[in-house]
Amino acid sequence: MATAEQIKALIRSHLSESHEQFFTVALQVAAHEARHGHSDLAHDIRQMVDNARLRPTVIIKFPNDLEGLVISEKPAIPLEALVLSADIKARVERIILEFRQQNKLKSHGLNHRRKILLTGAPGTGKTMTAEVLATELSLPLHTVQMDRLVTKFMGETSAKLRQIFERIRAVAGVYLFDEFDAIGGERSLDNDVGEMRRVLTSFLQFIENDTSDNLIIAATNNLRLLDRALFRRFDDVLHYDLPGEAERSRLITNLLGTFYGKQFPIAEAVAVAEGLSHAEIDRACRDAMKLAILNNKNYVTLASLIELLKERHAAYQGREE
Incomplete structure (x- = not known):
């Protein structure tokens, strides 16, 4: 039992x-x-x-030449699962509240914030935020694979973007433009090409002219690459940092669950986890639980978790070399 x-x-x-x-x-x-x-x-x-x-993942029924570009799913990640700084979480809650009360706002001539830019290092919670918003608002999440859009449809990207924004007007949901810097780069950069300048100009026009009630979220790992003209098109810009001490403590405690012993010296693990992203801490904790299970233990030892956290640090260093 x-x-x-x-x-x-x-x-x-x-x-x-x-x-x-x-x-x-x-x-x-x-x-x-x-x-x-x-x-x-x-x-x-x-x-x-x-x-x-098993969550059913289906392709939105775009024309055949867009198959695989936009993926639709029904997330099930509640707000409580989002471990972020108090400031960012409060702003996420504000987006949810305004969306739920949009009719009340409209009755006073105001619009809910629905065009959101998320920036920050990989693994800090940007995609999860989109999943949480979709869950809390009981909407499907439609993820636009921006890197695929650019590499697969160079020369006709603007036309494909038009089709996507037509879908946004027609189908309710949360729309996530992932890897947004693929098209959102500064137009004055020396390595820019005319095609990408046209694509960015098209996107700016589409997002500014969009009058749907749907949430449009753009996520990027590199804020510095984005064109400054983008920022005024968004209702809110959320900057995601690596988890602080309090967030790291909550992450480790939540992830380990019952594998977290009452005598577990959490402070030591939190200190070693400094500098890692939410996703890297998640991986280390799950690896520690697997190791405990394989060794017929019902708890995670501090030594094993610290070793796995150090492995994640080493992986980061390897990527930076």
Whole structure:
């Protein structure tokens, strides 16, 4: 049977509608049952989690020549799962509130903020923010693969963008333009080409003329590459930093779940995690849990987590060399 801590963790995650945390604890229960020889039960639990995690991902029905460019999904990531600074999280909550109360704002001649630019290093929560917004607003998330748009359709990118914005007017959802710097580069850069200048000009016109109620989000890893003319087209610009001490502590505690022992010296792990992104800390914690399971333990040791966090640091250094 599941331990008392696991049962309480399941109840807490259910009440807070934290689906991913619920799945994590459920898998911990499966591992616990497997260690006690209940292999059939463990298999059934893992199968249920796998089935629940399968989110249908379909391609929006654009013309055939745009197949694979825009991907639609229905995320299930609640606001509680977003570990960000208090300032950024408050601004995300403001976007949600204004969207939900847009009719009230319109009755006073005001519009809700819906054109949002997210900037920051990779793995700091930009894409997850779009997923959370879609979840909280009960809307599908439509992700436009900007890098594919540019590389696959050079010479006709502006025409494809027009089709996308026509879809934005027609289909409700949260629209994420990922890897936005692929077209949003400064028009005066020496390595720029005429085609990309035309694409950026087209995008500026499309986003300025868009009058739909949908959320349009652009995400970039490199703010310095963006054309300054872009900023006034957005209702809000959110800058994402690497997690601070408080965010790192919450991340590690949340991710480890019941694998987080009561005597776990969290401060040491938080210190070692400094300089890592949210995504890198996530990977290290999940690797630590896998290591514990494979060693028939129901808790993560500080030594193993620190070693895995150091591995993530080494991976970063390798990319920078």
